[in-house]
Amino acid sequence: MNAPAFEPVRNSTVDVVVIGAGPAGGHAALKIGNAGFRVVLVDEANEPGGQVWRALPEQLRTRSQDMSPDRIRGDSMRAAIAASDVDWRAGRQVWSVLREPSGFRIDLIGQNSSETIRARALVAATGASERTVPFPGWTLPGVIGLAAATILLKAQHVLPGRRIVVGGAGPLLAAVAAGILKVGGNLVAVVDLNGAGDWARAGGAILGRPGLALRGAEWIGRIIRAGVPIYRRHAVVAAHGQTSIQSVSLAPVDRTGAPSAEGHVHVDADALAVGNGLIPAAEIPRLLRVDQRFDRVLGGWIPVTDATGRTSLENLYVAGDSAGVLGVDAASAGGEQTAETVINDLNGTATTSVLAPGFDRAGRFGGAMARLVRLRPAQVAAIPPETTICRCEDVTRADIDTAIADGADDINQLKHFTRCGMGPCQGRFCGDIVGELLALNRSQTTDEKAVDRERTAIGYWTARVPIRPVPLAQMVGAFDYEDIPVPPPAPL
Numbered sequence: 001m002n003a004p005a006f007e008p009v010r011n012s013t014v015d016v017v018v019i020g021a022g023p024a025g026g027h028a029a030l031k032i033g034n035a036g037f038r039v040v041l042v043d044e045a046n047e048p049g050g051q052v053w054r055a056l057p058e059q060l061r062t063r064s065q066d067m068s069p070d071r072i073r074g075d076s077m078r079a080a081i082a083a084s085d086v087d088w089r090a091g092r093q094v095w096s097v098l099r100e101p102s103g104f105r106i107d108l109i110g111q112n113s114s115e116t117i118r119a120r121a122l123v124a125a126t127g128a129s130e131r132t133v134p135f136p137g138w139t140l141p142g143v144i145g146l147a148a149a150t151i152l153l154k155a156q157h158v159l160p161g162r163r164i165v166v167g168g169a170g171p172l173l174a175a176v177a178a179g180i181l182k183v184g185g186n187l188v189a190v191v192d193l194n195g196a197g198d199w200a201r202a203g204g205a206i207l208g209r210p211g212l213a214l215r216g217a218e219w220i221g222r223i224i225r226a227g228v229p230i231y232r233r234h235a236v237v238a239a240h241g242q243t244s245i246q247s248v249s250l251a252p253v254d255r256t257g258a259p260s261a262e263g264h265v266h267v268d269a270d271a272l273a274v275g276n277g278l279i280p281a282a283e284i285p286r287l288l289r290v291d292q293r294f295d296r297v298l299g300g301w302i303p304v305t306d307a308t309g310r311t312s313l314e315n316l317y318v319a320g321d322s323a324g325v326l327g328v329d330a331a332s333a334g335g336e337q338t339a340e341t342v343i344n345d346l347n348g349t350a351t352t353s354v355l356a357p358g359f360d361r362a363g364r365f366g367g368a369m370a371r372l373v374r375l376r377p378a379q380v381a382a383i384p385p386e387t388t389i390c391r392c393e394d395v396t397r398a399d400i401d402t403a404i405a406d407g408a409d410d411i412n413q414l415k416h417f418t419r420c421g422m423g424p425c426q427g428r429f430c431g432d433i434v435g436e437l438l439a440l441n442r443s444q445t446t447d448e449k450a451v452d453r454e455r456t457a458i459g460y461w462t463a464r465v466p467i468r469p470v471p472l473a474q475m476v477g478a479f480d481y482e483d484i485p486v487p488p489p490a491p492l
């Protein structure tokens with residue numbers, strides 16, 4: 001089979017590269033571009049919008065009746081980018097970022113092209129990835145992430161299955177459940193890690209955003225009217241089936257998220273959408289070795305920034321969920337305020353870090369939601385030994401416990417002992433859980449504060465390129481063995 005033909009590597013130099021065209025990166029690029037700077041906006045998706053404002057595929061666009069606020073805001077941002085001077089690079093993955101004396105070198109790959117862009121300043125607005133707390137059977141076909149289900153429903157108009165259970169925590173739970181019902185899907189159970197008391201504690205922040213509160217109430221109303229059982233303070237503890245999922249086990253959990261050994265409920269299902277919040281996608285700042293800190297509520301390890309997204313590395317900024325998961329409105333406002341800072345820094349205008357209007361309120365709401373979806377140490381502590389933790393490298397909890405017993409007591413050692421985090425996702429999905437397991441072992445308690453201290457002490461895996469899988473043919477380019485220079489034999 002012939003290797004695909006790749007175009008020669010293109011090179012260019014601009015003022016600013018923005019990575020990620022979601023609400024944060026899209027707005028940042030527009031504002032920086034409107035200020036007269038040459039800005040490139042890159043995303044692995046084919047259209048701007050990010051996760052929440054994802055564009056519908058062309059063939060569905062005209063047929064869709066969806067005029068939700070997400071679609072309207074996404075369409076408006078896409079139109080603004082198309083009408084601007086922002087240099088939009090669709091369908092390109094950033095796989096390497098390096099610091100150079102004059103700025104940054106960013107390497108991208110597309111379908112059959114490679115490109116190197118140099119820029120004075122870099123904004124990483126790469127969003128978040130989904131967190132699933134593993135349980136036996138979570139890798140069976142038919143089990144998908146809760147956030148992934150939003151993509152299927154919104155962008156593909158596809159149901160995850162015929163008898164569907166949704167489980168996990170936070171607002172996506174009700175959004176996905178209501179979305180399934182809206183298109184006539186058969187939703188058989190909703191499994192919420194939180195109880196009424198947890199939601200009541202978020203009540204002040206929810207009521208501070210009446211529009212969102214109303215939307216949430218509509219979702220819950222639809223679930224109740226459909227008569228779907230809602231299991232509050234429960235968690236999915238197993239998915240059963242030989243070649244695909246056939247049923248799901250749920251268990252009551254206590255206040256800390258620890259599942260009970262009794263009172264399990266079994267539900268027949270051929271699909272399970274389950275998710276426990278989001279993890280900031282901070283691979284790029286991590287690759288550039290910026291200062292980081294651990295914040296359980298904001299999603300885990302995040303770069304240390306000032307209020308406007310400046311990191312510890314000059315001219316590197318982070319915006320949106322990759323700086324801490326606070327949701328779409330905080331991401332939009334954050335992108336705008338980061339752009340303001342980038343413009344001032346490049347112009348050499350002194351600024352203090354001031355929050356953009358709207359960020360505070362959006363951040364308060366996002367923070368309350370983030371508390372509801374935070375990782376619960378007690379839930380992780382209860383993962384049974386046979387459960388797969390790193391699905392890329394097939395590493396189980398028992399493998400991790402054995403490595404810790406054998407002396408792996410820092411996070412990189414654990415990686416070397418077991419290969420967890422060495423697969424194609426480079427630990428994006430398992431890194432948080434592996435860190436939590438090690439921290440739990442070191443702290444010998446499930447108390448969040450004690451586990452947080454250990455998470456901070458053990459740090460995070462050292463980031464390495466490539467941050468996205470890159471075909472070897474693409475890395476080496478058009479190359480022929482005949483072209484390899486062979487040095488003349490050394491004189492005898």
Ligand SMILES: Cc1cc2nc3c(=O)[nH]c(=O)nc-3n(C[C@H](O)[C@H](O)[C@H](O)COP(=O)(O)OP(=O)(O)OC[C@H]3O[C@@H](n4cnc5c(N)ncnc54)[C@H](O)[C@@H]3O)c2cc1C
Nearest residue numbers: 020022023024044050051094126127147320321327328331
């Ligand atoms: C799968 C998923 C579904 C979600 N669904 C919803 C929802 O339905 N409703 C809701 O309110 N919130 C949803 N969220 C949360 C929501 O996405 C965020 O709160 C909000 O979109 C954050 O905006 P952002 O600009 O920070 O990041 P995002 O919108 O996530 O945008 C980040 C962008 O960066 C791009 N990117 C990342 N890494 C690279 C790379 N190496 N190279 C090139 N491009 C890259 C991604 O393709 C993405 O388009 C979802 C999150 C996820 C992960």
